[in-house]
Amino acid sequence: MKVLVVDDSKVARTIIRAVILDKHPDWSVTEAPNGAEALALASQEPFDIFSIDINMPGVDGFGLVEQLRAQGARGRMALFSANVQEPVRQRAADLGVAFISKPVTPVSVEALLAAVGHESP
Incomplete structure (x- = not known):
């Protein structure tokens, strides 16, 4: 599995990477600090899983999902997101993506893996 972790927080990216590699040491985890870099990376190679922060400078997570899909990401x-209000959750649902509430912890990363179908909850 190839995972792309997109978050402007280095700490969040580090935690997500560490938990995923602890559970799946044979997986490849790539990090991007923003949407523009994520789009560039995704245009060069396919990823199986995308972990995307909603609140980032430049393109936000919602826009990034739309752009990734437009360029063919599957x-x-x-x-x-730390913003757990219903409109935010609904927009994620409308996009057909899982919503995971922050803070990023081992438990929330396990929820991410369960949401994308690679762990049992």
């Missing part, structure tokens, strides 16, 4: 996607 991986399973999940959005992370």
Whole structure:
């Protein structure tokens, strides 16, 4: 499995990477600090799973999901956010992506893996 972790927080990216590799040491995890870099990486190679922060400078997570799909990305996607209000959750649902609430912890990363179909909850 190839995972792309997109978050402007280095700490969040580090935690997500560590938990995924602890559970799946044979997986490949690539990090991007923003949407533009994520789009560039995804145009160069396919990813199976995308972990995307909603609140980032430049293109936000919702816009990134739309742009990734427009450029042909087929991986399973999940959005992370500390904003757990219903309109945010509904927009994620409308996009057909999982919504995972922050903070990023081992438990929330396990929820990410369950949401994209690679772990049992």
